[in-house]
Amino acid sequence: GAVVSQHPSRVICKSGTSVKIECRSLDFQATTMFWYRQFPKKSLMLMATSNEGSKATYEQGVEKDKFLINHASLTLSTLTVTSAHPEDSSFYICSGLLAGVLYNEQFFGPGTRLTVL
Amino acid sequence: GENVEQHPSTLSVQEGDSAVIKCTYSDSASNYFPWYKQELGKRPQLIIDIRSNVGEKKDQRIAVTLNKTAKHFSLHITETQPEDSAVYFCAASLTGANNLFFGTGTRLTVIP
Numbered sequence: 699g700a701v702v703s704q705h706p707s708r709v710i711c712k713s714g715t716s717v718k719i720e721c722r723s724l725d726f727q728a729t730t731m732f733w734y735r736q737f738p739k740k741s742l743m744l745m746a747t748s749n750e751g752s753k754a755t756y757e758q759g760v761e762k763d764k765f766l767i768n769h770a771s772l773t774l775s776t777l778t779v780t781s782a783h784p785e786d787s788s789f790y791i792c793s794g795l796l797a798g799v800l801y802n803e804q805f806f807g808p809g810t811r812l813t814v815l
Numbered sequence: 816g817e818n819v820e821q822h823p824s825t826l827s828v829q830e831g832d833s834a835v836i837k838c839t840y841s842d843s844a845s846n847y848f849p850w851y852k853q854e855l856g857k858r859p860q861l862i863i864d865i866r867s868n869v870g871e872k873k874d875q876r877i878a879v880t881l882n883k884t885a886k887h888f889s890l891h892i893t894e895t896q897p898e899d900s901a902v903y904f905c906a907a908s909l910t911g912a913n914n915l916f917f918g919t920g921t922r923l924t925v926i927p
Contacts, residue, residue: 699861702858739920741917744914758816802912802913806859808858809856
């Protein structure tokens with residue numbers, strides 16, 4: 699299957715600072731990438747849909763000014779958590795949408811564990 | 816939007832037995848239903864999926880059934896093995912593999 703990477707895998711930051719997470723599709727072009735948030739022992743919650751070259755579409759309840767998403771190329775999307783607070787601590791997972799001949803499929807990154815002190 | 820419910824939240828089976836996880840969805844327009852396996856701290860991995868034009872799909876020890884009328888779909892794992900232990904998520908989408916709405920997950924433990 700297709701491979702999606704995320705960097706960093708873990709990050710610890712102080713409250714009030716900003717953190718950038720990168721999501722890369724390594725062997726395919728992803729015009730669409732998704733960002734999810736997962737709390738411990740909970741499900742994945744879609745935060746936003748990122749389309750290359752256009753503004754991201756955020757799900758209801760997700761602050762777009764706090765979670766800045768940029769999809770500047772067909773293989774890279776970034777999520778920046780601005781002015782992070784302890785409640786932003788979570789596991790953030792991205793996925794890239796691989797367009798198939800008949801069907802599309804999402805391939806997930808390994809996730810980034812963010813801890814805000 | 817779509818609402819996906821998943822049961823049970825935890826499931827323990829003896830090695831070799833079968834495991835069944837069930838999901839229901841709310842939007843009758845949903846047309847794509849994947850199942851993901853996630854090991855602790857790892858990425859979700861697609862294990863099987865089914866589309867609304869099919870009622871059942873099987874891949875070796877794994878099968879998925881879809882009942883569109885009742886709006887529910889199920890994952891069946893036969894001859895379970897310890898390496899099947901993980902959290903399993905169902906999902907539903909109205910737009911193919913886009914915009915997946917996930918169930919709450921089932922922690923499966925296979926006891927050797």
